[in-house]
Amino acid sequence: MKPPVQKNIFNNLLPVFSYLKDRIKTYFWSLVFRVQIAVFLIFLIPMLVHASPDEPDPFEPEFEKEEWYIGPRLGYSPFTSIVGLEIQHRHFALSLGFPPKVGFKYYFKPYRHSWFVGGSFSYYKTDTKDFSGDKTETEGGGGGGFRWRWGTGWDFSISLSVLYGEEKEKTGSLVKKNNYIGLRPGITVGYSF
Secondary structure: OOOOOOOOHHHHHHHHHHHHHHHHHHHHHHHHHHHHHHHHHHHHHHHHHHOOOOOOOOOOOOOOOOOEEEEEEEEEEOOOEEEEEEEEEOOEEEEEEEOOEEEEEEEOOOOOOEEEEEEEEEEEEEEOOOOOEEEEEEEEEEEEEEEEEOOOOEEEEEEEEEEEEEEEEEEOOEEEEEEEEEEEEEEEEEEOO
16 A cells, blocks of 8 residues: 655645745836836936036136037947947037947036936847847937036046836747846046047
């Protein structure tokens, strides 16, 4: 005679654990998103409070005011990728970068050290590792930062952006899709002429 098979009580609890795991994961990501929005707002509010018309600031040197500035950028930024070019006309700037990215910025004080806000968009398309399909990544978002500009033409920027992205990998008729939301810091050095 065989001994009776004992049922493992944990087998009955597996659906409960699975449900709890999914709920915790959903809550965690919604909490992460809420924290990212809170950090973004905490970062944005001082920028807006500090923003003012081009009034003289006794603590900042006055620079030569040009209508146009064009300058290369190097570093990582959600606005210019790794290597980029920024074209600035007064308060507004257009950024082009590689890997391919397009960004725009608004400088509150365009001729000196300044807070800025802006947005960016990128689209990449590459072959998969085994060349049997392709992979695309689309990303867009907004953020802000601070730029230090010196009279020599050199500048240094730090930024923080919230980005939404979508990755798609297509192999034959199979398509894998992944969406994400992330907080991206940036740090660049540039020269304007």
